[in-house]
Amino acid sequence: MKNRLPVEHFHFPVEKIKAGYYTDAYFLRTEEILNGDNHHPRVMMQLFTREPVVVCGIDETIALIKTCAHNPENITIHALHDGDEVAPWETLMTIEGDLADFAHLETIYLGFLARQSRIATNVRRVVKAANGKPVLFFPARYDTYQTQESDGYAAMIGGIKGFSTDANALASNGKGLGTIPHALIAAYNGDTLAATSAFDKYVAPDIARIALVDFDNDCVGTTLQVARKLGRKLAGVRLDTSGTMVDKSLLSQMGMFKPTGVCKELVHNVRTALDAEGFDYVKIIVSGGFDAERIKEFEALKVPVDTYAVGSSLFDGNINFTADIVMVDGKECAKAGRVHLPNPRLELVK
Structure with missing residues (x-):
């Protein structure tokens, strides 16, 4: 029972x-x-x-x-x-x-x-689409804070185990996840390496070092810069390119696909660059407009994503x-x- x-x-x-x-x-x-x-x-x-x-x-x-x-x-x-x-x-x-x-x-x-x-229904669909890969529950900013505890419980029932706030994570006896926002990078005058280095210096070592690498719209270049600096301490990079932007690494590839946002070609470019320099242990987290259908498409095409961070679509x-x-x-x-x-x-x- x-x-x-x-x-x-x-x-x-x-x-x-x-x-x-x-x-x-x-x-x-x-x-x-x-x-x-x-x-x-x-x-x-x-x-x-x-x-x-x-x-x-x-x-x-x-x-x-x-x-x-x-x-x-x-x-x-x-x-x-x-x-x-x-x-x-x-x-x-x-x-x-x-x-x-x-x-x-x-x-x-x-x-x-x-x-x-x-919420539980949307989460179940997303978790199923992700084929066993971790999905992070990141929609807290899209509604009033009073609902966060029950929303997190519903997401846990749907199958999610990672949450952005302590309130969301209450039902699973967890803590809020998340590392670097664009605001921290901006506070370091747009220097992603400086912001990530500060994070590494001041945040407890048991918190995963995951760099946000799209601030300069150069995910490949920024990823390699951070990986060379942090080495084995870098657990992952997060791609969050705006749906209206084309990443620098894609400019020479344009013409046969929709190049905006976190597209599959961008993920492949980052993965290829990391592997070429021996950073094959660095995970790739994607965020920005992901829902069950988009995740299903990525998985069918075997896009090398390790974790999906999903936000507003879980309230759809x-x-x-x-x-x-x-x-x-x-x-x-x-x-x-x-x-x-x-x-x-x-x-x-x-």
Whole structure:
């Protein structure tokens, strides 16, 4: 049996949630009406999505119900697990109880599931495309910091093990990765070698020395300059050429391919230059606009990339979940177009 995150892992603003601060108003009025009319049928709420996804946010939904529902001891939950792959219309969770006890939570848990499943699904696709090569989760700058812990958890569920911030890495008990930004190079007057040397001098030796080599739009030249200086201490170089730029090493090769950004020809040029001078141990990390399709293309062409750093594309798309009542007091009762869909994969949540 798979483990679930314990309820204590999550921290909710309980009073605000119970008061309906984050809830669509009609759910609050639903509870008001049911309580005012003393009408308390036992319902079954059924959750599904309309597309194949890697579902994530289930454990947080369970914790939300157990923490912020009224009379949670009277609510029964059956659910899949975070990380399970779900088919369109497949029931991923049922919630049974008095609707007046948990109607105020629907807005919130559908949001958990939507965001976390979107990230987990995108990550799973990217990890699969990378064919076992490391993928780094680097999209923290593309959304508010408040989501970083849950985003990192969703990425871990999707299969990523390297993260850019400590908050992203919390769920995996890791630390944020990353070495040199363009800002540090700029602070050293655009001298990549000086910035990398300073990094090597002042940063703990157990942190990998990975040089960012596109500042001067001369990835091959800068790579060799840094490799000659650091020798065996250089673990890797990162290529991050802008999608509107053509690297200096490609100018004589142009004509038969799209030369902008981190293209396959640029990666080959850097790998060839490193190997020619005996730096075959130096890894190549690529970043800048990578998604599952682009990684799949690189892998099919056997481009010599060692690690992919992926950012904004992991937030792409929109995955929606729906919750419907399908049973009332043990009898089928659903709106037209919905029906009770039992799923033998669901497990009773204790």
